[in-house]
Amino acid sequence: MSRHTPPHPVDIEGLFPELLPWRRQTVRLHPRPGAPTIHDSSVGGPLLWPQDQPWPVCDGEHYDRDTQEPYAGEVYLVPVVQLHRAHAPDAPFPQGRDLLQVLWCPYGHGELLCPLPRVYWRNSHDVHRVGPTPSPHAEASEKYIPDPCTLHPETVTEYPSWDLPEGLDDLLYERFYRLERETGWSYQYHLSDAPGIKIGGYPGWTQDPVWPECGWCEQPMDHLLTVSSWEYDGASWHTWLPAEDRPGDGEEPWGHERARAAQNPAGLMLGGVYVFECWSCPERPTDHWFDCS
Known part of the structure; x- marks a missing residue:
């Protein structure tokens, strides 16, 4: 069965056109x-x-x-x-x-x-x-x-959450706050970067970002892989839980077997392991970072 993340409930780039240059694609692996x-x-x-x-x-x-x-x-x-x-x-x-x-x-x-x-x-x-x-x-x-899982990869669009440049964060803060106050949608938890195990895009940070520098070219490395325990939590499930795993009728997922199985399908218990590569160097050197849970 394929997996499909529901469309964003608001027009992110229409509301926040400043985010357009920071848009990235990530492949959600959706292990089950x-x-x-x-x-x-x-x-x-x-x-x-x-x-x-x-x-x-x-x-x-x-x-x-x-x-x-x-x-x-x-x-x-x-x-x-x-x-x-x-x-x-x-x-x-x-x-x-x-x-x-x-x-x-x-x-x-x-x-x-x-x-x-x-x-x-x-x-x-x-x-x-x-x-x-x-x-x-x-x-x-x-x-x-x-635990052994099959994958159901899906490409989605992400925007930076913890990785928002300082000036841009300051510029958009009031508008993010107003959107959440008026609609209930949090930019950080509902609209920015996807949770779960994923390739490319932005790391699914659980703590402050740490981007390693390449030891060869001394430039920030590129995000290859995030491995985390949770595909969704109590806030993010509203937008990031795939349609195929939802209980339906607006129910919360905690009492639904299929939705619960989607939360931590691999049975891991960690905050996040982030694997980086330098895609500018032919050797594609790697590094990693770890967030405690």
Whole structure:
């Protein structure tokens, strides 16, 4: 089943034409519990991984998320996202690549105890023999291991929320406030950037924005992927919950099985992991940031 975000309840660019230069496209992945195969686009599913390429491991310093005790030894990375270009042609695939695979170490790293992501771009036609996807490490926190989900990608338009330039934020503040007072629609929660797991567009920040700079060209990096727990919350569901998952008749989603299943389909428990690339550099170097929940 495809997923469709309802049209915005107001004409955002008509009300706030200053936002037009800041419009971006994002691909909402809309994961839903399922049994994906190696050939499917998925969250937490098995990967189309070449048999002759060793499965990546983390051998750095990592910690149990719950106890914060160090764990010594190599850990297989776990699949987070596999996305075929054919399923999301608007995603920022590099030339000659049609498959994105993002994995991470399901232990905490650094001061923020963040799962450590890695990005792989492939040409799927080069994968002739597929190796097995290892089981997650038995002692890793389930909060960092996504449950298998099939994807229903959808391209939507976003506008900056926490990323509004300071001068523009000051300029529009009173009009945002007036719109919310008169209609009940909050620019930040209902109209700006999409929640959930998504490719491109704006990061779904839960705290103040932190855009890494590229170590090569020293320019701000581009947002590749947001991985967060929630596809909607108590405010955002009014505009961001897909039509196919709504209970109907204006009901709130909390007592409806299909809507509840859409809220945290991958079973993750984190604020947000944000993966960045530099699309100006041929090597497309990566970085990441983590918001605690």
